[in-house]
Amino acid sequence: TGMFTYDPGFLSTAACQSAITYIDGDKGELLYRGYPIEQLAVNCDFLETCHLLLYGELPNAAQKQTFTETVTKHTMVNEQMQFFLRGFRRDAHPMAVLTGLVGGLSAFYHDSTDINNPEHREIAAIRLIAKMPTLVAMAYKYSIGQPFMYPKNSLSYAGNFTHMMFGTPCEEYKVNPVVEKALDRIFILHADHEQNASTSTVRLCGSSGTNPFAAIAAGVACLWGPAHGGANEACLNMLEHIQANGGIAKVGEFMEKVKDKSSGVKLMGFGHRVYKNYDPRAKLMQETCNQVLSELGLEKDPLLALAKQLEKIALEDDYFVQRKLYPNVDFYSGIVQRAIGIPVSLFTAVFALARTVGWIAQLNEMIGDPEYKIGRPRQLFTGTTKRDVKPLAQR
Numbered sequence: 001t002g003m004f005t006y007d008p009g010f011l012s013t014a015a016c017q018s019a020i021t022y023i024d025g026d027k028g029e030l031l032y033r034g035y036p037i038e039q040l041a042v043n044c045d046f047l048e049t050c051h052l053l054l055y056g057e058l059p060n061a062a063q064k065q066t067f068t069e070t071v072t073k074h075t076m077v078n079e080q081m082q083f084f085l086r087g088f089r090r091d092a093h094p095m096a097v098l099t100g101l102v103g104g105l106s107a108f109y110h111d112s113t114d115i116n117n118p119e120h121r122e123i124a125a126i127r128l129i130a131k132m133p134t135l136v137a138m139a140y141k142y143s144i145g146q147p148f149m150y151p152k153n154s155l156s157y158a159g160n161f162t163h164m165m166f167g168t169p170c171e172e173y174k175v176n177p178v179v180e181k182a183l184d185r186i187f188i189l190h191a192d193h194e195q196n197a198s199t200s201t202v203r204l205c206g207s208s209g210t211n212p213f214a215a216i217a218a219g220v221a222c223l224w225g226p227a228h229g230g231a232n233e234a235c236l237n238m239l240e241h242i243q244a245n246g247g248i249a250k251v252g253e254f255m256e257k258v259k260d261k262s263s264g265v266k267l268m269g270f271g272h273r274v275y276k277n278y279d280p281r282a283k284l285m286q287e288t289c290n291q292v293l294s295e296l297g298l299e300k301d302p303l304l305a306l307a308k309q310l311e312k313i314a315l316e317d318d319y320f321v322q323r324k325l326y327p328n329v330d331f332y333s334g335i336v337q338r339a340i341g342i343p344v345s346l347f348t349a350v351f352a353l354a355r356t357v358g359w360i361a362q363l364n365e366m367i368g369d370p371e372y373k374i375g376r377p378r379q380l381f382t383g384t385t386k387r388d389v390k391p392l393a394q395r
């Protein structure tokens with residue numbers, strides 16, 4: 001059975017060609033279509049970044065306007081989606097709900113079902129980018145028993161999301177520009193990350209020719225796990241757990257547990273398969289974290305102090321240095337989201353909202369690739385060799 005390369009976890013197998021995102025893990029470099037993430041985060045907004053990822057170039061002013069108008073035309077979801085959502089328990093995890101809702105879109109839009117048809121893919125792409133904030137906000141409003149807020153197209157992409165999340169029909173919601181900007185940055189930093197687990201899932205799922213919304217729902221499902229997108233939620237739960245059990249004085253003790261493999265405890269928000277020097281997104285996120293907390297008057301947030309202490313210890317400790325473990329994007333994004341007022345259980349859904357454009361761009365690229373085939377990994381068989389079935393009485 002030596003016919004195939006055995007590479008568990010795909011540590012050294014390139015499963016596709018891609019021209020979208022470039023990562024140099026040793027240098028800590030991340031480029032979307034050639035542009036450094038540091039420049040995009042400062043000079044562009046999320047919809048410009050979406051245009052870049054989907055079409056290969058940043059939009060000029062006219063293209064930006066057209067793209068924004070196209071997206072905003074699709075921000076509402078079919079009213080029947082409400083009834084689908086209402087079938088869930090109010091205390092359902094938002095990622096369970098979102099996996100269902102995104103998959104559910106495939107049942108509503110019959111003009112964008114054929115993944116091999118570029119027009120169908122285009123309209124599915126726009127719909128997904130437009131509707132994700134609406135779906136995430138609906139999942140949240142449902143969980144707290146408040147009425148759903150319809151999208152408001154005069155607002156920015158991030159501003160509209162805060163309106164649907166925190167507004168109520170009782171009074172006009174005023175978008176806080178600090179919160180709007182921080183969210184927009186979170187979206188940009190999470191927009192794409194080449195062939196990570198959820199993106200590979202979307203490619204594999206889409207490679208069978210399935211419905212495009214269903215392929216994205218598969219990405220949402222994969223992102224949920226704590227080793228991937230669920231790390232932001234897991235990281236904040238970890239910080240809250242330390243805080244509740246003695247706080248900063250107990251950081252050293254917690255780190256000993258992390259280093260003791262038998263404990264099974266990991267420092268969530270640390271480590272990355274590709275980044276072995278630093279995660280450039282983490283640096284930008286920490287900057288946003290400092291800005292948001294100071295502008296909202298939350299600099300004294302004990303969880304921020306805890307996070308900084310954990311990072312300080314980890315950056316000096318042999319265990320982490322030898323294994324090249326550095327904070328990843330999720331180490332600080334949870335603190336920012338919490339400061340903004342987003343509940344911990346919704347963090348990964350916000351990540352999914354942002355990553356949707358990356359999933360779609362990668363799906364489009366795959367289908368446009370003349371070498372694309374259905375994904376079909378092989379195996380090294382380790383089971384029992386051929387044997388005969390005995391009649392029931394003899395077993």
Ligand code: CMC
Pocket residue numbers: 193196226227228229230231258265266267268269270271272273274323325328329330
């Ligand atoms: N805390 C403690 N030890 C760790 C951690 C951690 N967070 N991450 C890795 N290690 C250890 C690991 O036990 C292993 O030790 P040894 O060599 O002694 O067996 C060594 O470091 C190498 O780790 P690995 O698990 O072989 O590396 P990987 O590339 O398979 O896993 C990872 C990468 C991100 C899944 C892992 O670092 C991890 O579980 N981190 C915590 C979860 C997390 O923050 N995930 C978010 C990733 S970034 C956002 C995203 O793109 O989704």
